[in-house]
Amino acid sequence: MEKPETAVKLDIGDICVLVASPHRQIIAHVQDRYRDFLSGKGPDFEIEMAFWGDVDPAGFLDVPREMLLDFIERNLLVQRRIEQQDTSSHRQASYPLRTEDWRQRFWPAEESGEDSESRSRPKVAHLDHQILLQRSDFAGCMDMKARRGRNTFRKGMETIAVESFLRICYSFLAIEHEGLLLHSAGVLRDDNGYIFPGQSGTGKSTIASLATAKETILSDEMVVVRKSEGDYLVYSTPFYGTNESTEQNIGAYLKAAFLPVKDDEVYLKETRPAQALSRLLASVLFFSQEPSLNERLMGIATDVVARVPFYEMHFRRDASFWVCIDEMGRIGGI
């Protein structure tokens, strides 16, 4: 990595990532947005971030230019729109235009249409030990062997592009550290951690918003679950949904997992192990197309289901589900 002007270190799930950039604007953004998760530890991984336009994306990421044509073209279009609004600007684009059906060579068949989910999901390609990730707003790579990554995006896109790339990086790093980055609300209560995994709309934010003074929210959107000496710990993250970010970097013993189901009735229901595994996997943020990593993911998720009690939690929009959880604790179910 070339000498950056400045850098900042983050600690999420007890995994430290150094973010470096020649642009103070990017570092200032990271320092402010993730201020409760700054770290002084030695980094497990390093990421360099630079603005598209100031670097040639293919050279910066060290990947074949044709693999980035989609990203380059999309960003050129945006740049042209900006330039058309500014009549004093007459810069010419210097990137080659698409001349062949390059897409078929590298990417799976395009889904028909582009809904918001497919737009937000990055395209992933594996090149030896490098993982190339791109979306309309950023292009990045992770070299798992060299323990470093790079990410480039347009000026003004820091908030979304940095957050998305960090989430993706941590999804891979968590697997490497025997953990999972999960779409899940996380709550600390009486020194025990509880998770409520589920995709959007399942009630994660609602559960977090119903916390009383007795509970500390680890996140209303994403937590890290990692194994430590035979037990699993749940960690808060700065990745949040509709509520504000937690202001504490906390790890706690994971006592139980509850799969939320919105209902008029409030009760806990036992889950079959396969059902728990299926629902847990559906909540994992993961993008690998690489069989050995997928196998590792499956192994960790299966182990979590074997070691942590899982229940389906039917709940309504009040805190009464905690009565059921406390009762389950009293009878030894968790």
Place this chain on the structure above:
Amino acid sequence: MISLDQVVFKDKQTASRMIVGEAIVLTPMDSKIHSLNDTGSRIWELLADEPTVGEIVAQIHSEFKVSEEQAQADVIAFLEELAAKGMVTLGESSREG
């Protein structure tokens, strides 16, 4: 069209687990998680030995209370679905010996 002498392989991209008799299969290309029912899980389990379609049909016919014709129709329909979801690939011809 699937024929009885074709060999069935789990797709190499998938990751799967049998957990208390139920198979959970991850297909990374579309990031989908597939839960298989009893019969589906049994067929998935049989794929560990890379059987022919005919061998799967014979096994399902002997283990479940279905006629051979019914087992054949069900197994082929199921394998077509698995292939469409990228969970299995089918070899062109039967193994030698």
